[in-house]
Amino acid sequence: MSSILTNNSSMVALETLRNINRNLETVQNEIATGKKVSTAKDNAAIWAVSTVMSTDVASFKAITDSLNLGSSTVGTARSAAEKVTETLQDIKTLIVQAQGENVDRAKYQTDIAEKISLIEGYVSAAQFNGLNLINGSSTADVNVLASLDRSSSGSVSTSYISVARKDLSVSNTGSAATFGATAVTNTSILNNGGTAAGTAASVGAAATQTISVASVADGNSYRLTLSDTATNNTMGQRSFEYVASASDSAESVAASLANQISTFFAATGETNYSVVRSGDEIQITNNSAAALSVTAVTATGGTAGVSAGGLGNLNTIDVTTSAGATAALTTIETLLNTAIDAAAAFGSSQNRITGQSEFVQTLIDSMTTGIGSLTDTDMEAASAKLQALQVQQQLGVQALSIANQAPQTLLSLFR
Structure with missing residues (x-):
């Protein structure tokens, strides 16, 4: 049945042309923006x-x-x-x-x-x-x-x-350490070869005394006193001390005490005694014919001093004397290691x-690259699709034109 009120062919052609135009608009937008997904409407998940x-x-x-x-x-x-x-x-x-x-x-x-x-x-x-x-x-x-x-x-x-x-x-400015006020008179902090802190140990001729750092805590105080006054030897009496901070270890405490003693020996030209460190141990050797007195004093509750600067000991170098030049060698080696490290x-x-x-x-x-593979337009495919849709659009326009002319044939029935 033919009707001048309802043209089914025209409606089908029109819907087809609308779909073609929508697809053509999408492809043209992809080509213009370079993206196949440029908004959430295009593909929400991607x-x-x-x-x-x-x-x-x-x-x-x-x-x-x-x-x-x-x-x-x-x-x-x-x-x-x-x-x-x-x-x-x-x-x-x-x-x-x-x-x-x-x-x-x-x-x-x-x-x-x-x-x-x-x-x-x-x-x-x-x-x-x-x-x-x-x-x-x-x-x-x-x-x-x-x-x-x-x-x-x-x-x-x-x-x-x-x-x-x-x-x-x-910088040579800093604050001195404060030795602890609470004395500890055993070997729990500094073990003087088995001799309790506060008691002198006698190191005989050609003998070696091994002193080990037994424990380390913030404020622990360590003092070693070497004396040969009783034997009228060359050194007299000298004390070396260190107060630990929270960052110290047994090795660092032993190293500090050993370095102080070694520097003193070098500066004074002392050859009757020598010192070496091995881990947390300090070994003092008596090279003389007379006994050496070694006393360890320990305490808790001290305050570690503030460093005068990593290279602060440069200010102590004085080569104007023979002893100073000798001591300067030890000092500069330590400072060189600090800078190299x-x-x-x-x-x-x-x-x-x-x-x-x-x-x-x-x-x-x-x-x-990953984002591009998800969202970028495949330009080669889009170009081919654009030409195909343009041809479809032209055919769709012609089909719609033909469908619109169909009611005109009904006029011949009334002639």
Whole structure:
């Protein structure tokens, strides 16, 4: 049945043309924007995933800036520590030259003073954007933002690379330690070869006394007194003490006491006695023919002193005398090790930061590629689809035109 009121063919052609036009609009939009999913309406699930990943990419780019800043800061400290090490090596050379008997030690001392001033300049200038890692202004580690970690549940946390500061300052200001007030008269803190604290142990000729650090706690106080006054030997009586802080270990306490004794022996030219350290043990050997008295005194409740600066002992170097030149050799070796350790630590930290920065950049590239595969338009396919839809559109227009002409044939029935 034909009708002039209802043209079914025209309605079918019109609906077909509408679908073609909608598809054509979608393809044209994909080509114009370069994205097949540009809004949540296009594909809600893919849009949500890609949007989260896009925000992570932006965050990782900010992390890259943080890592670059951290690398520059640590690199500045490393370069300064290396320059300090070179200058300390120069000072060591001057000290070695000052060992001779027929040299002008005063001139060497002047040169050393100038080198120390150079070190002070390096340490003071070693800052990047106001942060100095080697001037002793703080002991707190510096945290460099390194990564953004997203769990499977969607929660996000940050991780950091910690860089330890190193004190290479030459400042000679600090606070002295306070020896503890509560005496401990046994071997629980400092074991003097089995002799209780407060009691003298006699070390015979050619004998060795082994003193071990038995326990360490914040405020524990240690004192060793060496005396040969009873035998009229060369040393007299001398005490060496140390008050532990919370960061000390048995080895560090033993090292401090042994270094004090060794420095004293070197400065005074003492050869009747010698000292070595092995782990948490201090071994004092009596090389003379007379006995040596060794007394350990221990206490709790002390206060550790504040360091005068990592290179503060540079101010104690005095090569104007033979004894001073000898003692300076021991001092400069310790200071050289301090500077070398600092430069090596900064080098390791900078290397880690650089590696993390390279990884983050690789991660950004991988995530960007992943987002693109989810949302970007396949331009080759879109081009082919566009041409096909344009042909369909033309055919749809012609079909609609033919369907609209169908009622005209009904006029011939009334002629």
